[in-house]
Amino acid sequence: MKLAYIVALAAGLAAVAPASAETLLRIGYPGTGLDDRPFGYGDYIAIGHVKQLVEAEFKDQPDVKVTWTFFRGAGPALNESLAAGQLDFAAGLGDLPAIVGRSRGLATEFLASAGSHDPLYLAVPPNSSIHSVEDLRDHKVAQFRGTNLQIATDRVLEAHGLSEKNIRFVSLDSNAATAALVSGNVDASFGGSEYLDLAKHGVVKIIYSTKNDNPTLGRNSGLYVTADFEKAHPDYTAKVVEAFVKAAHFGADEANRQDVFEIWAKSGLPAESFATDFKDERLAHRLSPVVDDYIVARYKDQAERAKAYGLIKKDVDIDSWFNTKYLKQALTDQKLEHYWPTFDAKGQKLTDGEVEQTRAATN
Incomplete structure (x- = not known):
């Protein structure tokens, strides 16, 4: 009787338990659209969100659920959520809040540039x-x-x-x-x-x-993963980077210029504003995942300035922060190793990239 009860109880529990443990893949974005709309703008992260490219990478893995959180409080609010263990990825996090978080012990890894040369x-x-x-x-x-x-x-x-x-x-x-x-x-x-x-x-x-003004002025942002998530799920991390490189590729293609602006317009800002913002500027200039000398120099400079301005209390190790193996693999997989232009530490262009070479050949 007792054995039969235990068998029946186990069967009942098995019936209500999930077939497999669900893995949450939690992405945070530092901002909202007008009236707190859950949409970003101005970067390829927002493109990836609207086109659901991360979700598409896991279409054959129903046990993986992708969630997005948009923070009206921008980087500082996102950092608080990271510190509380509520996020796995910080997508589009600006340079200063990321540096502040690292100085305070937030264990993240810099996977890719999420935006550069963003004007003020x-x-x-x-x-x-x-x-x-x-x-x-x-x-x-x-x-x-x-x-x-x-x-x-x-x-x-x-x-x-x-x-x-x-x-x-x-x-x-x-x-x-x-x-x-x-x-x-x-x-x-x-x-x-x-x-x-x-x-x-x-x-x-x-x-x-x-x-x-000076080409080193402006804002920069990055794509980050928590060290714990990357260690536990390197395969998932690779898929996320693959998705965002696809978003960056779409965003950098001049053939998609109006489509990109319409995607960003979901934020509530008119597409015409983005057309003005990018007037006489190629999309690839900003919408690039590449970590080049310019990006490394900007983060080192920003860290030094943050300390000099009293925004952080100690030096931040920038070099060990970058984990670009997933980016390099995604660029190789998608045959985009030389697609984007690259810049030196002073913001001067080193290479046009295939996106610019293609434009020149068709003009």
Whole structure:
């Protein structure tokens, strides 16, 4: 009787238990679209999300479930989630928050560049007396503190003879900064392509862009995996990188220019803003997964500046952070080893890449 009960109980438990253990593959993205829409923009990560390319890599593995979380609090909020063990991948995480996280012991590995040469725009009210970066002295300026926007802004100020001590900064996220600028609660705001549509309609005026300045200015971001996940699931990590390289390839192809802008428009920003943002610029210039001398130099420089500015307390080992074996394999598998242009540490182009050579041959 007792044996029969145990057998029956075991059979019942087997009936309700899952056939196989589910593996969650948790991706975090540092930002949202307008009105907190769960869509990114401006990078190939957002393309991979909309086209569900990561999910496609696991179509034959129903036990793997891919989840995405979009953080309105950007990099700092994503770092908190990483520290709490709630994410496996940080996709598109900006350089400063990633460096801060590493300095505080977050065990991540840098898999690929997720964006580079991302320009910074300085927006002011249309009737403002501010006409240059130098004119910002003693004014109230919105800045998303703790994100890659902060250290990028600091570098712009430094290049124009100013520092944070000369500015009255107000820490606001992108949506709040835009509202504060339009309402007149701040005198200026540093940001990205979110200001271009407002400028088109005369709501704000763009008075400066890093696109016309030193090529090492601007913002950079990366694709990261937690060390624990990579160690436990190297095969899954490889698939994720394969997916995002496919996204980058799609995004870098000029034949897909309008499609890319329409994908980003799911964020709530109009496609026309991205057309303006990328005017006279090739998509491949920014949408590249390649870790070249430029990327390595930028992260080393940003780490040094973060310490000098008091944003971190100790040196950060950058060289050991890069784990590009998965990227190299994905590029080889997809025959894209020489597809993207590469740049030296000072931001000067070293090679055009096959994407540029193909364009030149067809012109």
